[in-house]
Amino acid sequence: MPLETAGIRKEYPGTVALKDVSLRFEEGKIHALVGKNGAGKSTLVKIFAGAIQPTAGSILLNGMPVQLRSPREALERGIAAVHQELSLVPELTVAENIFLGRLPVRKGFGRKLLVDWREVERRAEETLAGFALNLDVRMKAGRLGVAQQQMVEIAKAMSYNPAVLMLDEPTSALARRETGHLFELLHRLASRGIVLLYISHRLQELQEIADVVSVLRNGEVAGTIGIGDASPATLAGLMFGQTIRAERPPDIPQHAPPALEVRNLTRRGAFSNISFTLARGEILGIAGLLGAGRTELLRAIFGADPVDSGVLVINQTTIRPTSPGQMKRFGIALTPENRKAEGLIQNASTRFNMCLASLDRLTTGGFITRERERTVVRSMVKNLDMLVGDMEAPVSLLSGGNQQKVVAGKWLNTAPSVILFDEPTRGIDVQAKQQMFQIIYGLSRKGISAIVVSSELEELLDICHRILVMHSGRIVKTLEPRRTTIEQLVVACMEGGTAT
Amino acid sequence: MSIRTRFSSYLQSAVLEFVLLILCIALALVAPGFLTAENLLNVLRNVSMQGVIAFGMTMVIIAGEIDLSVGSAVAFSGCLTAYLTEALTGPAAGWSPAAAVPLAMGVTLAVGLLLGTFTGFMRTRYQVPSFITTLALLTGLMGAAELITNGFPINSFPDWYNFFGGGYVVGIPFPAIIFLLVFAVVHILMNLTAFGRAVYAVGGNAEAARLSGINVKFVKTAVLAFTAMLAALSGIMQSAEIMAGTATTARGWELDVIAAVIIGGTSLMGGSGRVWGTMIGIVFLGIIINGMTLLNISEYWQHVVRGVLILAAVLLNRIQAGGEKS
Numbered sequence: 021m022p023l024e025t026a027g028i029r030k031e032y033p034g035t036v037a038l039k040d041v042s043l044r045f046e047e048g049k050i051h052a053l054v055g056k057n058g059a060g061k062s063t064l065v066k067i068f069a070g071a072i073q074p075t076a077g078s079i080l081l082n083g084m085p086v087q088l089r090s091p092r093e094a095l096e097r098g099i100a101a102v103h104q105e106l107s108l109v110p111e112l113t114v115a116e117n118i119f120l121g122r123l124p125v126r127k128g129f130g131r132k133l134l135v136d137w138r139e140v141e142r143r144a145e146e147t148l149a150g151f152a153l154n155l156d157v158r159m160k161a162g163r164l165g166v167a168q169q170q171m172v173e174i175a176k177a178m179s180y181n182p183a184v185l186m187l188d189e190p191t192s193a194l195a196r197r198e199t200g201h202l203f204e205l206l207h208r209l210a211s212r213g214i215v216l217l218y219i220s221h222r223l224q225e226l227q228e229i230a231d232v233v234s235v236l237r238n239g240e241v242a243g244t245i246g247i248g249d250a251s252p253a254t255l256a257g258l259m260f261g262q263t264i265r266a267e268r269p270p271d272i273p274q275h276a277p278p279a280l281e282v283r284n285l286t287r288r289g290a291f292s293n294i295s296f297t298l299a300r301g302e303i304l305g306i307a308g309l310l311g312a313g314r315t316e317l318l319r320a321i322f323g324a325d326p327v328d329s330g331v332l333v334i335n336q337t338t339i340r341p342t343s344p345g346q347m348k349r350f351g352i353a354l355t356p357e358n359r360k361a362e363g364l365i366q367n368a369s370t371r372f373n374m375c376l377a378s379l380d381r382l383t384t385g386g387f388i389t390r391e392r393e394r395t396v397v398r399s400m401v402k403n404l405d406m407l408v409g410d411m412e413a414p415v416s417l418l419s420g421g422n423q424q425k426v427v428a429g430k431w432l433n434t435a436p437s438v439i440l441f442d443e444p445t446r447g448i449d450v451q452a453k454q455q456m457f458q459i460i461y462g463l464s465r466k467g468i469s470a471i472v473v474s475s476e477l478e479e480l481l482d483i484c485h486r487i488l489v490m491h492s493g494r495i496v497k498t499l500e501p502r503r504t505t506i507e508q509l510v511v512a513c514m515e516g517g518t519a520t
Numbered sequence: 521m522s523i524r525t526r527f528s529s530y531l532q533s534a535v536l537e538f539v540l541l542i543l544c545i546a547l548a549l550v551a552p553g554f555l556t557a558e559n560l561l562n563v564l565r566n567v568s569m570q571g572v573i574a575f576g577m578t579m580v581i582i583a584g585e586i587d588l589s590v591g592s593a594v595a596f597s598g599c600l601t602a603y604l605t606e607a608l609t610g611p612a613a614g615w616s617p618a619a620a621v622p623l624a625m626g627v628t629l630a631v632g633l634l635l636g637t638f639t640g641f642m643r644t645r646y647q648v649p650s651f652i653t654t655l656a657l658l659t660g661l662m663g664a665a666e667l668i669t670n671g672f673p674i675n676s677f678p679d680w681y682n683f684f685g686g687g688y689v690v691g692i693p694f695p696a697i698i699f700l701l702v703f704a705v706v707h708i709l710m711n712l713t714a715f716g717r718a719v720y721a722v723g724g725n726a727e728a729a730r731l732s733g734i735n736v737k738f739v740k741t742a743v744l745a746f747t748a749m750l751a752a753l754s755g756i757m758q759s760a761e762i763m764a765g766t767a768t769t770a771r772g773w774e775l776d777v778i779a780a781v782i783i784g785g786t787s788l789m790g791g792s793g794r795v796w797g798t799m800i801g802i803v804f805l806g807i808i809i810n811g812m813t814l815l816n817i818s819e820y821w822q823h824v825v826r827g828v829l830i831l832a833a834v835l836l837n838r839i840q841a842g843g844e845k846s
Contacts, residue, residue, distance in 0.1 A: 324731055344731055362728055363731070365721055365729070366725065372721075376732045382714070383713070383714050388713060430732065434733075
């Protein structure tokens with residue numbers, strides 16, 4: 021049963037997530053769906069899964085229009101999804117997880133009251149039999165490895181006998197060998213004649229898994245091509261389109277004495293043997309795929325996670341980072357990836373959050389006053405061009421962009437020499453993004469260096485002096501943004517291996 | 521802002537204070553002898569022993585932790601002071617009370633500090649919740665108090681020792697002075713120092729605090745240690761009031777203390793609360809019990825009223841918080 025969409029449109033207040041998407045997914049083929057963040061991939065998946073309804077357009081299953089008003093209805097129509105986050109209950113057995121919510125029952129006390137455990141296990145084994153998985157169905161799901169849990173998730177989805185199976189970034193947590201197993205399984209499922217929809221941003225693996233690739237860009241179909249034509253460079257071209265490059269102001273200097281030197285930094289399981297030098301005022305980008313070790317590297321430099329070996333050199337002092345408090349004294353700051361959970365105390369006020377990292381600087385004779393804090397915050401709010409109604413109100417009430425500025429302001433108050441920005445533009449609007457860049461440029465003019473990790477590769481090309489490309493925990497390339505195209509950067513992130 | 525809305529917003533921010541004021545006015549009218557200096561000082565003295573601990577507990581709860589061991593720690597500390605005094609002034613050592621008592625008090629305070637540090641260490645080094653460690657200390661210290669006293673009160677104190685529990689300085693009970701002093705110290709610490717800000721931050725979001733360069737382990741350990749030391753201080757004053765080290769004293773105080781903190785508006789979730797609120801909570805509980813005693817209402821009713829008060833105060837708090845959000 022082929023799955024089709026005809027003119028699907030999805031509007032949210034203020035934005036259009038999908039515009040006129042018409043696609044056809046054939047049975048027996050593995051159909052990959054790619055696109056950068058915000059292109060509309062997950063919106064489309066959610067519509068197929070019945071989690072949200074399209075504003076306009078229709079979905080056709082086997083040529084017949086169908087309504088998918090709830091996840092349950094989608095399942096009944098034969099559309100099953102395996103989501104990126106694993107959703108097994110760790111304390112329940114594999115068998116229980118597969119049949120959660122629909123455990124077979126048997127008679128007890130004169131009524132059908134008791135779970136028929138023998139039946140549960142029999143059916144679970146039957147389901148898993150097709151997967152060449154050597155698993156004890158009585159084992160608790162939490163004791164399985166990530167790859168095995170993923171297989172169980174797929175088995176669970178398959179136990180509904182779906183006509184369509186959607187997988188959202190299934191390999192993001194898997195090791196290379198495990199990915200191979202998964203692909204074998206998917207090919208076998210496809211050969212049974214079901215429609216397989218595969219969402220991924222690992223372009224390099226598509227050659228192994230997909231038959232057809234569709235690219236979404238800004239909510240529209242940028243193209244559908246056979247896998248034979250889908251080289252990473254072609255795909256990157258379709259994903260990014262004609263990008264207008266916002267130029268970094270020409271007056272951003274770099275000075276000779278290094279602000280920070282990283283020497284052979286290694287954290288087992290995250291990154292190894294990282295060395296580079298950061299000039300004063302330099303804006304250094306770090307590009308790479310999810311799991312390349314970018315966030316882990318920033319956290320380690322900041323002392324948030326311990327390192328196994330290697331050192332930093334700041335002002336001719338050799339340092340092994342051990343805690344954020346220590347690195348703060350050496351002039352290092354970090355705006356974390358997860359603003360909500362790690363950057364801010366949500367229930368506390370803007371004033372409180374903005375002064376949190378610089379409390380020792382704000383005290384006079386051991387004491388701190390709200391008036392003193394307010395003065396500092398007021399000038400920071402002005403410098404960062406923020407919109408804050410009441411600085412005593414909880415930061416949770418602020419927009420994403422303003423929250424990010426609170427985190428930046430918190431660290432600017434510590435008078436740092438290097439700021440590590442982890443995904444500084446995630447979840448903030450276009451105008452706020454530009455303002456973040458202006459803040460970074462402003463710091464650079466004052467001789468303050470920045471290391472920027474971002475999944476928005478165009479941004480890195482726009483704002484950085486230099487880009488390091490990480491792959492599997494190593495630096496594999498150093499690129500000069502002015503002489504690099506987005507396609508080249510995407511390919512560098514994908515390929516890794518070939519170090520220069 | 522009109523006078524009316526300004527008044528109502530002020531009323532909202534100080535509901536508890538207004539209710540307390542109304543309660544006092546009502547008691548002044550119906551309870552003979554309530555509004556006398558002697559009675560009010562008496563109330564202050566009665567709340568002092570628990571109150572001293574409550575200020576520390578406020579910090580602990582704001583930091584996202586709890587200390588259930590304070591009641592047992594009071595009994596244990598009184599017994600330890602009495603035991604050490606007895607041993608030092610006994611024939612074997614032969615110290616004079618003037619030398620023995622200060623040493624016994626000093627050792628007791630140090631032991632308190634160590635016990636709290638232990639709880640903090642278990643929390644920060646091994647991630648054992650403070651609830652568990654202090655629950656263990658609650659029974660452990662109760663048993664330890666019985667062991668060092670052999671189950672009988674130790675009456676080893678010289679007469680002048682009574683000053684620490686029953687004495688007066690310019691007409692004000694000594695424990696009340698300590699109580700006000702501890703309030704002042706904690707109030708300043710929490711509102712006017714970097715350490716106070718750090719306590720709120722640690723309770724609000726420990727990871728965000730850590731990534732702001734705050735030493736989370738130190739902050740947690742420090743508030744737990746400080747509070748355990750306040751419990752030892754309270755134990756000394758309590759033993760001075762009854763002039764003996766008794767293992768059975770102060771049972772259940774941890775709940776009274778936590779109740780006062782909660783009535784004062786501090787959230788058990790950590791991250792928010794006021795030291796001043798705890799002051800109001802303590803005085804509130806003290807006044808209610810005093811008023812009911814003056815009105816000859818049964819002690820059993822006092823327990824019921826206390827229960828109602830805890831629930832009403834928290835409910836009021838929640839309703840206000842909900843009102844702010846909508």
